[in-house]
Amino acid sequence: MDGAHDMGGTQGFGKVEPEVNEPVFHGEWERRMLGLTLAMARPGQWNIDMSRYARENRSPRDYLNRSYYEVWLGGLETLMHERGLLSREELDGGKALLPRKDVPVLKPEDVDAMLRRGGPTERKIDVPARFKVGDRVRAKVMAPTTHTRLPRYVRGHVGIVELLHGAHVFPDSNAMGRGEAPQWLYTVRFDGRELWGDDGDPDVTVSVDAWDSYLEPVS
Amino acid sequence: MSGHDHDHHDGHGHHHDHDHSELSETELRVRALESILVEKGYVDPAALDELIQTYETKVGPRNGARVIAKAWNDPAYYARLLKDATPAIAELGYEGRQGEHIVAVVNTPDTHNMVVCTLCSCYPWSVLGLPPVWYKAAPYRSKAVRDPRGVLDDFGVALPQQTKIKVWDSFAMSWCRCAPTAPRGGARSNSPISSPATA
Numbered sequence: 001m002d003g004a005h006d007m008g009g010t011q012g013f014g015k016v017e018p019e020v021n022e023p024v025f026h027g028e029w030e031r032r033m034l035g036l037t038l039a040m041a042r043p044g045q046w047n048i049d050m051s052r053y054a055r056e057n058r059s060p061r062d063y064l065n066r067s068y069y070e071v072w073l074g075g076l077e078t079l080m081h082e083r084g085l086l087s088r089e090e091l092d093g094g095k096a097l098l099p100r101k102d103v104p105v106l107k108p109e110d111v112d113a114m115l116r117r118g119g120p121t122e123r124k125i126d127v128p129a130r131f132k133v134g135d136r137v138r139a140k141v142m143a144p145t146t147h148t149r150l151p152r153y154v155r156g157h158v159g160i161v162e163l164l165h166g167a168h169v170f171p172d173s174n175a176m177g178r179g180e181a182p183q184w185l186y187t188v189r190f191d192g193r194e195l196w197g198d199d200g201d202p203d204v205t206v207s208v209d210a211w212d213s214y215l216e217p218v219s
Numbered sequence: 220m221s222g223h224d225h226d227h228h229d230g231h232g233h234h235h236d237h238d239h240s241e242l243s244e245t246e247l248r249v250r251a252l253e254s255i256l257v258e259k260g261y262v263d264p265a266a267l268d269e270l271i272q273t274y275e276t277k278v279g280p281r282n283g284a285r286v287i288a289k290a291w292n293d294p295a296y297y298a299r300l301l302k303d304a305t306p307a308i309a310e311l312g313y314e315g316r317q318g319e320h321i322v323a324v325v326n327t328p329d330t331h332n333m334v335v336c337t338l339c340s341c342y343p344w345s346v347l348g349l350p351p352v353w354y355k356a357a358p359y360r361s362k363a364v365r366d367p368r369g370v371l372d373d374f375g376v377a378l379p380q381q382t383k384i385k386v387w388d389s390f391a392m393s394w395c396r397c398a399p400t401a402p403r404g405g406a407r408s409n410s411p412i413s414s415p416a417t418a
Contacts, residue, residue: 008337008388010361016373016416018353024275026352029249034274034349035267036253043261052339068340068355070245073252085261086252094251100259108265115273118315118345121391149390151337153364165320168391185391196365204384206364209391 004060009153033069043103049175053147054078123182125167135161136218147175150214163187183212279348318345334394335363343393
């Protein structure tokens with residue numbers, strides 16, 4: 001979806017302001033938010049692409065008015081609500097109303113193994129790669145209403161295939177519960193002038209990870 | 220934490236009068252969320268503590284610093300790191316969540332690398348820990364792909380005009396920037412890959 005999360009190239013957000021000696025968390029609630037989000041993935045059984053979609057799928061005003069972990073909170077509420085684990089009414093009232101679902105729970109002794117395993121996305125597929133390093137490709141013009149990982153600022157632009165990464169889970173499908181549908185994954189390099197015209201820096205290139213179906217050949 | 224702090228760390232760049240109450244509301248909501256999830260039996264409080272403790276004490280930029288320190292002292296390891304970073308990093312025991320597929324890139328006198336995720340906040344947690352606020356905030360995510368020299372200027376870093384900048388907008392792979400050699404005359408920084416933007 002073309003939401004406020006797709007920020008590449010947007011102007012007016014001001015200076016980047018690094019914080020000296022930044023702590024890992026800014027307050028107890030952020031600490032809890034990280035833990036709750038990671039812990040609830042076990043009973044919730046959602047995947048990373050569903051999580052990302054739940055975070056970005058909100059009005060631009062809502063997205064931009066939330067801090068980072070507030071976006072996580074909004075995303076987690078959506079995911080739990082969709083699965084009948086926790087209704088918004090329960091959270092608003094601070095009281096359990098729905099019956100408990102029979103779902104697995106993350107145990108402390110499983111935490112280390114879960115984090116070490118992570119969520120690798122590489123898969124074996126039988127289809128050979130459509131492109132090789134050095135090929136010219138165009139990022140398709142598209143405007144899907146659901147999750148995608150092709151940012152607006154590269155759509156319609158021509159770049160060069162820079163790296164091949166094997167086949168990876170396709171987020172557009174996986175986020176919507178339509179299966180992993182793995183595709184070849186490439187890194188495609190675009191010149192600054194190709195993306196931004198005369199306002200671009202000729203000595204800048206921007207490389208993006210792009211799945212096969214985001215791309216079309218350019219002769 | 221005050222409302223002022225919240226707004227600043229948030230990177231919104233301007234101040235809202237109602238931030239303090241907004242923050243309290245968030246704090247209360249997260250507190251309610253935790254207690255109700257524990258009450259329902261969906262969250263084991265001990266697992267929650269274990270998760271938080273992992274990212275506060277075990278996973279952080281020290282891990283990445285150890286990788287680079289080994290690379291500087293072991294050319295064969297350095298070569299493995301550049302060829303296929305994920306297994307090379309796993310040799311030191313760093314693997315897993317948000318570090319499943321890592322590519323290492325090296326700055327040279329001609330080329331400066333900058334890593335961003337314009338769509339969310341992809342970051343190699345397993346070697347750098349959780350990303351800093353500026354990395355996740357709108358100014359960096361919007362500006363890095365369009366005006367990376369301006370971003371460096373915000374950090375107080377000026378590159379020679381002829382230095383090329385390669386920006387990596389990461390949505391699937393995690394990109395790690397490495398300093399090519401150990402700093403001479405004492406370390407400039409405790410962590411040679413502490414920042415995805417600057418040196």
